[in-house]
Amino acid sequence: xxxxxGRIACQGAACAKAFExxxxxKAQSTSDAYLSVDEELERLENGLARAKEELEALYQKALxxxxxxxxxxxxxxxxxxxxxxxxxxMRDLVKKGAISASKAALLVGEEQARAFEALDDPYMKERALxxxxxxxxxxxxxxxxxxxxxxxxxxxxxxxxxxxxxxxFDRKFILGMILRHGAMNSHAAILARTMNIPTxxxxxxPESGTLDGKMIALDAVHGVFYAEPTDEIISEVQTLxxxxxxxxxxxxxxxxxxxxxxxxxxxxTYANIGRPDDVEMVLENDAxxxxxxxxxxxxxxxxxxxxxxxxYKAYSKVAQALNGKLVVIRTxxxxxxxxxxxxxLPHEENPALGMRAIRICLTRPQIFKTQxxxxxxxxxxxxxxxxxxxxxxxEEVLDCLKICDEVEEELKAQNIAYKRPQIGIMIETxxxxxxxxxxxxxxxxxxxGTNDLLQYTAALDxxxxxxxxxxxxxxxxxxxxxxxxxxxxxxxGIWAGICGELGGDLSLTDYFIELGxxxxxxxxxxxxxxxxxxxxxxxxxxxxxxxx
Amino acid sequence: xxxxxxxxxxxxxxxxxxxxxxLVKLLSSFESKVQMSVAGGAAIDGxxxxxxxxxxxxxxxxxxxxxxGPDEEKAALDTAEFLKANM
Numbered sequence: 001x002x003x004x005x006g007r008i009a010c011q012g013a014a015c016a017k018a019f020e021x022x023x024x025x026k027a028q029s030t031s032d033a034y035l036s037v038d039e040e041l042e043r044l045e046n047g048l049a050r051a052k053e054e055l056e057a058l059y060q061k062a063l064x065x066x067x068x069x070x071x072x073x074x075x076x077x078x079x080x081x082x083x084x085x086x087x088x089x090m091r092d093l094v095k096k097g098a099i100s101a102s103k104a105a106l107l108v109g110e111e112q113a114r115a116f117e118a119l120d121d122p123y124m125k126e127r128a129l130x131x132x133x134x135x136x137x138x139x140x141x142x143x144x145x146x147x148x149x150x151x152x153x154x155x156x157x158x159x160x161x162x163x164x165x166x167x168x169f170d171r172k173f174i175l176g177m178i179l180r181h182g183a184m185n186s187h188a189a190i191l192a193r194t195m196n197i198p199t200x201x202x203x204x205x206p207e208s209g210t211l212d213g214k215m216i217a218l219d220a221v222h223g224v225f226y227a228e229p230t231d232e233i234i235s236e237v238q239t240l241x242x243x244x245x246x247x248x249x250x251x252x253x254x255x256x257x258x259x260x261x262x263x264x265x266x267x268x269t270y271a272n273i274g275r276p277d278d279v280e281m282v283l284e285n286d287a288x289x290x291x292x293x294x295x296x297x298x299x300x301x302x303x304x305x306x307x308x309x310x311x312y313k314a315y316s317k318v319a320q321a322l323n324g325k326l327v328v329i330r331t332x333x334x335x336x337x338x339x340x341x342x343x344x345l346p347h348e349e350n351p352a353l354g355m356r357a358i359r360i361c362l363t364r365p366q367i368f369k370t371q372x373x374x375x376x377x378x379x380x381x382x383x384x385x386x387x388x389x390x391x392x393x394x395e396e397v398l399d400c401l402k403i404c405d406e407v408e409e410e411l412k413a414q415n416i417a418y419k420r421p422q423i424g425i426m427i428e429t430x431x432x433x434x435x436x437x438x439x440x441x442x443x444x445x446x447x448x449g450t451n452d453l454l455q456y457t458a459a460l461d462x463x464x465x466x467x468x469x470x471x472x473x474x475x476x477x478x479x480x481x482x483x484x485x486x487x488x489x490x491x492x493g494i495w496a497g498i499c500g501e502l503g504g505d506l507s508l509t510d511y512f513i514e515l516g517x518x519x520x521x522x523x524x525x526x527x528x529x530x531x532x533x534x535x536x537x538x539x540x541x542x543x544x545x546x547x548x
Numbered sequence: 549x550x551x552x553x554x555x556x557x558x559x560x561x562x563x564x565x566x567x568x569x570x571l572v573k574l575l576s577s578f579e580s581k582v583q584m585s586v587a588g589g590a591a592i593d594g595x596x597x598x599x600x601x602x603x604x605x606x607x608x609x610x611x612x613x614x615x616x617g618p619d620e621e622k623a624a625l626d627t628a629e630f631l632k633a634n635m
Contacts, residue, residue: 069566076569076597085598112598121604127565131598320560 001233003226004204006178007274008281009189011248011525012198012220013241014176015234018227019154020212021165034100041094044101047142048090052081054137055164062167066194073130073163073187080134085112090138102142109135120310122276126186133162150174155216157205163187171195176218178225180205184277193280200225221525251528255286259534265513265541269531270326270521272499276314279321281524289326289383291447291521292499293318295371296333299340305367311374319382326383328447328499328521329375330426332367333357333389352455357390362399372407376418385422387447392431397442426499428452433481436488446489447521450500454478473502479511486515490545497521509533516543550616551624555631562606567634572597574630580617586610611635 034040055078062071080086089108094101112135113128150156150169155176166188174197182188182201192199198220205211206227217229217237221244226233259269270291271282282290298306298314319327334340335356348354361368375386388400404423411418425432425439428449432439440446450473455462458475482498489496497519502508504522509530512520522530557563563571575582575594582594586609592599594613605611611631615623 072566072569075573076565079569079572079597083596083598085596115602119602119604121562121606123562123564124601124604127601130565317560 001226001228001230002206003224003229004206005223006200006203006220006225007184007278008220008223008523008525009179009182009184009199009201010192010197010220012176012196012244013237014155014198014216014218014220015229015237015241016153016155016175016216018157018178018211018214018216019150020209021156021158021161022208034098034103037095037097040099040101040104041091043142044090044094044104044138047101047105047138048081048087050141051134051137052078054141055081055134058164058167065171066167066191070167070191070194074167077130077134077164080131081138086131086134090135100142102139105135105138105142109138122183126183129160129162129186133164136162137164155218157211157216159208160186161188163191166191171197176216176220178203178205178216178218180208184275184280223523223525251532254528254531254535257531257535259288259531261513261534261537261539261541263538263540265516265539265544267513267517267534268497268519269527269534270328270497270499270519271524271527272521273318273524276317278524279318283321285524285527287325287524287527289328289519290318290322291326291328291497291519293327293329294333295329295331296338299332299334300338302340302342304342305370308370308374308377311371312377315374315378315384316381319378319384322382324383326385326422328385328387328424329378329421330387330389331358331371331375332361335360352461358388358396358400359390361388362396362403365403368403369407372404373411373418375421376407376411377416379419379421380417384419385424385445387424387426387445389426389449390428390452391425391439392429393435394438394442397425397439401442424494427485428456428500430457430481433457433484436485437491440488440492440494443494445494446485446496447519448482448485448496448498448500450478450498450502453481453500454502457481473505474508478502482512482517483515486517486543490516490543493546495519495545504530506530506533510537510539513537513539514542516541516545518545549620550614551620552612552614553624553628553631555611555613555628555635557605557607557609557611557635559635560607562604562609563600563611563635565601568601569597570634571627571630572600574627575623578615578617578619578623578626580615580620580623582623583614583616585612588612 055074059071059074062074090104093104093108109132113131116128117125119125150173153173153175156174157178160179160181177192177197177199179201180203189201198218200220211227214227217226217233219237260266268288270289271287272292273290274294275297298311378384422444424443424445426449427446451462457477460471486496495518499521503520504526583591584594585591586603586605
């Protein structure tokens, strides 16, 4: 059995055999053989006409199955097909000679797709997929190749899906989808939500071709899938699936309710997100705010530092979408298991104890300042807070605050709109726990990163799967630390939350309430479940926050 | 003579592919030529979907359209109405 994670694009669960869809054909893979220019031109015209008919048919199918809005995607693709850049581009290339109509279609499509990929706007970048979808359709039409058909229930496994692939499938056979790539605003993800198909995107799939036909248990509630699962896992996921809709319906009834215990303790349910487009799931699940917005996505999988404006756009977009609800941005937490080559970080024997997170920021203040400026500016567009990761002592916080002051001065002098956000720190080292009272005097809030705190407190490598019974997520030392942290926070009049995985552990919710935590931040899919637990909790808060 | 309209994009998602497609469809129905630009950038042919999409207009951006031709007045009026309702 293998298990791996993915981001949830549509919640639900399913068990079925995998149907693997190969990556769409690339220009290189088409045969290089070609006929005379006139013959290839004729083939191209026929292909264009047939592609046009197919898109018209897809438009009609989508109109019936999904409604006008989704159907317009295919109308739009039909117009792309008419666009001189695409159709005339293909014609011109064929006229030059020595190329097949099919290959010309792919090459021109690829060129246009690249132009979209080069855009800054993440939504428009995704449209490269539409361009490829259209040009590949022409290429297939020229070759007379048929589209993939599915005739038995399965879970689709693919690198990514084009909108036409997604719509062409017969909904009743698609029990779930697992995609290696994809973004929340890709057509596949949007259509998955419209059609209510449990879907993971950005999934850690093994090498392509290895899962085809294998049994898959898909748990798109917790964001995991299992290939060749044990009977135990199958029955677990099957139960999840059977109960999902009833349960989901009941949970959706909790939207709009405040997370407050029968005894009157308010413990807010916030969401953890890693990308701006995760906001969709945040709103759908009615989180009361975002307790952890990881900023690493801006820095990973690229070749150079993101600009202040790029960061500002990403942060302000989320702040605006949340419409006054709190958004806590965690400043850069790179290093250890998250590497970006252009930082040129030296190799380390113990990266978890090395140059990571705030240590990088304080060593290279220019990187830090750019991010802080973007956050201060985004703060003017909504209710924004930020927190520093990997803090171990008051001096580090003071250094950070000093840089914050400089940033504020600069923005003020430049007459750029900004607002100083609430400033907090992550408590994720035993050192910070021991010094919590001193640290609480310097900041506006604490947020506990339980994963790292457990790793550092109990000497348990979070990446090591072989620690067996020693890996106890409820380690007494961790639970004791939580008590110290809330007490220090509340004694000093600041709020404290949890944004690590433990926050979503429902067997501990009562304990968190008793300790007096003010906020729990969990993956969006767990928000309503957690809220239900809080609404029914009999726990009595022993240490409420009394605002000074 | 020509007609000019300026529209500030209100949709928080910016100009999305679907409305962009609908806009180009509308513009193509006019006889007049349409030049489109965003925030003072270079003008493009408003009847070409790929070019319009590549403008990547986002919320707050000012979209400028210049109509030139026999039906320019009607084109400007209809387009202004469409923009107000859809982006």
